[in-house]
Amino acid sequence: MSVRVGILGATGAVGQRFVQLLEDHPTFDIAALTASPASADKRYRNAAKWRVNTPIPDDIATMRVRETSVEALEDVDLDLLFSSLPSSVAADIEPELCEAGYVVSSNSSNERMAEDIPLTIPEVNADHLDLIETQREERGWDGALVKNPNCSTITMVPTLAALDRFGLSRVHVATLQAVSGAGYSGVTSMEILDNALPHIGGEEEKMETESRKLLGDVDDGELSLHDVEVSASCNRVATLDGHLENVFAELEENPSAEAVHEALGSFEGIDLPSAPDHPIHVFEEPDRPQPRLDRMRGKGMQISAGGLRETAAGIQYNCLAHNTIRGAAGASILNGELLANEGWV
Ligand code: NAP
Numbered sequence: 001m002s003v004r005v006g007i008l009g010a011t012g013a014v015g016q017r018f019v020q021l022l023e024d025h026p027t028f029d030i031a032a033l034t035a036s037p038a039s040a041d042k043r044y045r046n047a048a049k050w051r052v053n054t055p056i057p058d059d060i061a062t063m064r065v066r067e068t069s070v071e072a073l074e075d076v077d078l079d080l081l082f083s084s085l086p087s088s089v090a091a092d093i094e095p096e097l098c099e100a101g102y103v104v105s106s107n108s109s110n111e112r113m114a115e116d117i118p119l120t121i122p123e124v125n126a127d128h129l130d131l132i133e134t135q136r137e138e139r140g141w142d143g144a145l146v147k148n149p150n151c152s153t154i155t156m157v158p159t160l161a162a163l164d165r166f167g168l169s170r171v172h173v174a175t176l177q178a179v180s181g182a183g184y185s186g187v188t189s190m191e192i193l194d195n196a197l198p199h200i201g202g203e204e205e206k207m208e209t210e211s212r213k214l215l216g217d218v219d220d221g222e223l224s225l226h227d228v229e230v231s232a233s234c235n236r237v238a239t240l241d242g243h244l245e246n247v248f249a250e251l252e253e254n255p256s257a258e259a260v261h262e263a264l265g266s267f268e269g270i271d272l273p274s275a276p277d278h279p280i281h282v283f284e285e286p287d288r289p290q291p292r293l294d295r296m297r298g299k300g301m302q303i304s305a306g307g308l309r310e311t312a313a314g315i316q317y318n319c320l321a322h323n324t325i326r327g328a329a330g331a332s333i334l335n336g337e338l339l340a341n342e343g344w345v
Helices: 013-022 087-099 122-139 151-166 203-214 257-265 325-341
Strands: 003-008 028-035 065-067 080-083 103-106 144-147 168-177 217-219 222-224 229-236 243-251 280-282 303-311 314-321
Touching: 003 013, 003 325, 013 028, 013 325, 028 325, 080 087, 080 325, 087 103, 087 122, 087 144, 103 325, 122 144, 122 151, 122 217, 122 222, 122 325, 144 325, 151 168, 151 203, 151 243, 151 257, 151 280, 151 303, 151 314, 151 325, 168 203, 203 229, 257 280, 257 303, 257 314, 314 325
Parallel strands: 003 028, 003 080, 028 065, 080 103, 103 144, 168 229, 280 303
Antiparallel strands: 168 243, 217 222, 243 314, 303 314
8 A cells, every 4th residue: 555645844854854764664655745935846955955864865856845735735646744844834734734635644833732633642642533533523624633742742751651550640851852853943053052051932831731631531532631740841952863851750659660660661562664663662771861872762763761760759760762753753654654554544
C-alpha cells in the first residue's frame, strides 16, 4: 500500500526532518511540498536552506514547492498531510484543508487543547483518535486534524504514562532545551553562546496543560483531563538537538527507585514502522542520558531516562528525546502511521 503524503512548511527545520525521515519510509511517499509565498514555485533545493545531516533525496531536490492553500494542492492526489507551519499560519489553513477533506497530522500548537482534537502519542493514548468522530460531527469536516504535543511535553509524558500505575499526583520539571526547538531563525548565537535563557514563551504552560490531556481519558467521544498537577520551568541551552529534562514525580504509592526503573523500562511499545521496539531506554549510569550521546537512540525515536533516585519531592529522574525527530517530525509521522493503521487514511 502506498500512502501519498504532502508536507506543509516543508522548507523549515521540522519540514526538512519530514523530508529526511520519509526518504526510506515503507508506505509513505512524498507527493507535494508547500511553504510560504516567498518559496512557492522554486525547486525544493533552492527554496530550502538544507541543514540536516544527510543529502536532500534527489527526487525531492527538484520537486516544485507549492503555496500553502487548498487551491495549490488541487491538482495532486494526497491521502495525508503533515504540517510544520508556524501556528499563526496553521490556525487558518489547517481547518480549511480539513473542511476540504484532508487528513492532517500537525506539529503546530494551535488547537492542541481543543476538546475535539486528538493530541496523541501512539504509545500513550492511541484511543484518543476516537475524538475524530466528535470533531467531524461538531465541525462538519470530511477530513480530520490530529496534533502531536510540544517537543518538551513529548519528552516527559511517556515516562509519566509508565509511572501512572503508581498513582501520579504531582510533577515538577525543569528543562534544558536545544536551540533547534526554536526553528532556524529562533535564537541567535549572540544570545545563546556562553549562556542559558531561563524563559521560552508559552512553553511552561504547554507542558502543564498538554500533559494532562495526553494522560486523560476519552469515553464516548468525550475527553476528560488527568488530574495530575504539573509545574514546569523551561530553559534554552546551547545544545543543537535533544531536550534534557529533570523530573520530580510524586506518586501516591511511593514506589522504590528499582520499581520505577522496572516500570519505565517495561513500558510497552506499539507496532508501527517508525516506533522504537522499546519506547523508553533506562540507563544505569547516573550521568546519562546526555543530549550529544543519546539523542539518536532508536533513530531519534526512543526516549531515554536515567539518574533515578528517591527524594523528599518524590522520584527524581532525567529524561531526554530528540526534539525535531521524536518531538516533532517523527511524532507526526508516527501519528500518521497510526491514522493509516486505524483506517482514517
Ligand atoms: P521554521 O524553521 O521557521 O519553518 C517554518 C515553515 O513554515 C517554513 O517552511 C516556512 O516557509 C513556512 N511558512 C512560514 N510562513 C508561512 C506562510 N505565511 N504560509 C505558508 N508557509 C509559511 O519553523 P520550525 O521550527 O520548522 O517549526 C514549525 C512548526 O513546528 C511550528 O509551529 C513549531 O512551533 C512546531 N514545532 C517545532 C519544533 C522544533 O523542534 N523546531 C518542535 C515541535 C513543534 P519559508 O521557508 O518559505 O519561509
